[in-house]
Amino acid sequence: MFKKKICNLSQLQFKDYIKLWIEDFKDEIIIFLDNKKIYVKSSICPHFGGPLSYDKDKKYLFCYWHGLKFGINGKCINQKNFKTCLNKYDYEVKNNFLYIKKNENS
Amino acid sequence: MKILNLTFKRKVNCSANICKWNHWDHDHINYAHKGIYSKSEIFYEDDRVVFFYHKIKIPLIPFLTINTIDFTALKDKNTILTYGFQFGVPSLSTAKYNEISKDKCLVEVNYKFMFTGIQILLYPLIKFLIPRWNERTWKEDLPLKLRRQKVKRMNFKDFKGLPKNKKDRKYSGTIDFKLPIKRLRKSDNLLAKHPFYNFGKKNGHID
Numbered sequence: 001m002f003k004k005k006i007c008n009l010s011q012l013q014f015k016d017y018i019k020l021w022i023e024d025f026k027d028e029i030i031i032f033l034d035n036k037k038i039y040v041k042s043s044i045c046p047h048f049g050g051p052l053s054y055d056k057d058k059k060y061l062f063c064y065w066h067g068l069k070f071g072i073n074g075k076c077i078n079q080k081n082f083k084t085c086l087n088k089y090d091y092e093v094k095n096n097f098l099y100i101k102k103n104e105n106s
Numbered sequence: 107m108k109i110l111n112l113t114f115k116r117k118v119n120c121s122a123n124i125c126k127w128n129h130w131d132h133d134h135i136n137y138a139h140k141g142i143y144s145k146s147e148i149f150y151e152d153d154r155v156v157f158f159y160h161k162i163k164i165p166l167i168p169f170l171t172i173n174t175i176d177f178t179a180l181k182d183k184n185t186i187l188t189y190g191f192q193f194g195v196p197s198l199s200t201a202k203y204n205e206i207s208k209d210k211c212l213v214e215v216n217y218k219f220m221f222t223g224i225q226i227l228l229y230p231l232i233k234f235l236i237p238r239w240n241e242r243t244w245k246e247d248l249p250l251k252l253r254r255q256k257v258k259r260m261n262f263k264d265f266k267g268l269p270k271n272k273k274d275r276k277y278s279g280t281i282d283f284k285l286p287i288k289r290l291r292k293s294d295n296l297l298a299k300h301p302f303y304n305f306g307k308k309n310g311h312i313d
Contacts, residue, residue, distance in 0.1 A: 026260060026275040027268065046267030047290065048131070049257035050250070065250060066133045066290055079292045084267055102272075 006031065006091075006098045012038070017054040019043050025102055029089065030054060030061070034072050040100055041074055042087035052086070061086070108226050110219040110233055114240050115212065118248070120255035122184065122203040122211045123283035128251050129186050129201060130178075130287055132156060136296035139246050142239075144171060146297045152306030153285040155179045159300070162192075165238045180285060193228050196220050209255060215240060255281075264288065 004025070007018055017032040030043035032054040041061070043052040050065030060077060061070040069078045074086035090101045118125065128134070132151075135143045145161035156178045164170045176190040181200075188199045202214040217236050221229050261269050261277040265288065269275055286305075 026272050042268070044257060044262070044268060046265065048264055049254055049262050049267075051253065064137055067137050067292060067294065067296065068290070078294055079290055081291065082265070084265060087267070 002102050003092075003099045004102075006100055009093065009096050009098060012098065016056045019051075019053070022100070025089075025100075027087065029100065031091075031098065032056070032072075034059060038091060038093075038098065039072055040089040040091050042089075046084040046086070047082070108221045108229055110221070110229060110236075111216070112233070112236050112240075113214065113216045114237070114244075115214045116244065117206065118211050118213055118251060119209060120211060120251045121209050121281050122205045123281045124251050124255050124258065125203040125211050125213055126180075126184075126186065126283050127254065127287065128247055129203075130156075130180075130283075130285060132158070132287075133290055133295070133297050134250065135160075138250060139243060140296075141168075142243070147300040148297060149300045149302055150304050150306065151286060155306075165235060165242055192219075192232070193225070195225050195228060195232065209259075 002024065004022060006020070006029075012018055012031060012033055017030050019028065019030045021028045028043045028051070029040060030052060031038065031040050033039075041052075043061075044050075045052050045063040045065065045068055047063065047066060047068050050063040052061040052063050052070065054061050059072060061072075062068075067078070068076060068082070070086055071077045074088055076082035076084075092099050092101060132148065136146055142163055142165070143160055144163055147159045148156065149159065150157040158176045158178070160174050160176060162172055162174055164172065172192060174190050174192050176188050178186060178188045181187050184203050186201045186203075188201075190197045190199075196219070198218045200216045204212045204214075206212050217240075219232055257268070258281045259277055260275040263269075
């Protein structure tokens with residue numbers, strides 16, 4: 001299991017989301033809070049690869065390239081037959097720091 | 107009669123096929139260029155042409171909107187033509203995308219406007235606006251092209267995303283450009299199909 005230190009939790013509390021490219025995962029990650037629960041997902045829209053942002057008030061992820069919306073569960077909410085969900089990542093919190101975990105082979 | 111003829115050349119770090127994808131990706135204009143395109147309807151499309159109606163906000167004069175109909179065609183593998191009427195003035199924009207090395211492209215966009223009669227009064231306005239239009243749309247499209255290039259080089263598949271395994275997130279082959287580009291069927295799509303919409307059959311003119 002590979003672990004990557006991402007951010008201090010206090011950084012997350014004062015922002016709508018944190019987004020960063022993680023070379024070790026070859027993915028762009030978005031981290032956001034909803035009802036004090038942390039969510040870690042890929043922020044690469046599976047449609048054409050656009051950047052996803054999290055709208056804290058509307059509680060969905062939004063792609064500004066084509067307007068696709070994804071719920072916090074990672075499922076597309078404005079196109080019924082869009083089956084691909086956002087990749088999600090496991091995480092752990094240690095000493096107030098957020099670490100993202102990933103299997104070495106995946 | 108007076109003809110305005112302006113050409114803009116730029117280099118970009120992405121393949122010609124990424125540039126053509128961006129040009130032909132009709133669904134992005136009402137999102138990535140939402141400050142310009144306030145309403146769009148599509149009448150007809152097939153694997154070589156598309157016919158649109160747009161309501162456009164004029165750069166630097168946002169309270170002024172104009173209606174335009176545009177006909178876009180893939181003339182050859184590197185050239186996309188758009189015929190339009192802005193302020194009633196017929197126009198032709200010709201975009202040429204030529205690969206200069208791997209994942210590097212020269213983009214050449216030529217705009218022509220033909221003024222007749224009293225339309226000649228619009229010549230200085232359009233001459234002033236076109237460089238600003240070109241600069242703005244270029245800046246708005248650039249991050250899309252660069253990101254698209256990056257994800258395609260990570261073996262990104264449209265409607266599927268990145269490969270599950272990290273080791274498969276690498277691709278060095280040719281990046282595809284196939285028309286028509288598969289469109290979304292979102293419930294809240296900003297690019298509406300006109301009631302007269304038609305999608306042409308591939309090779310329909312031959313059979």
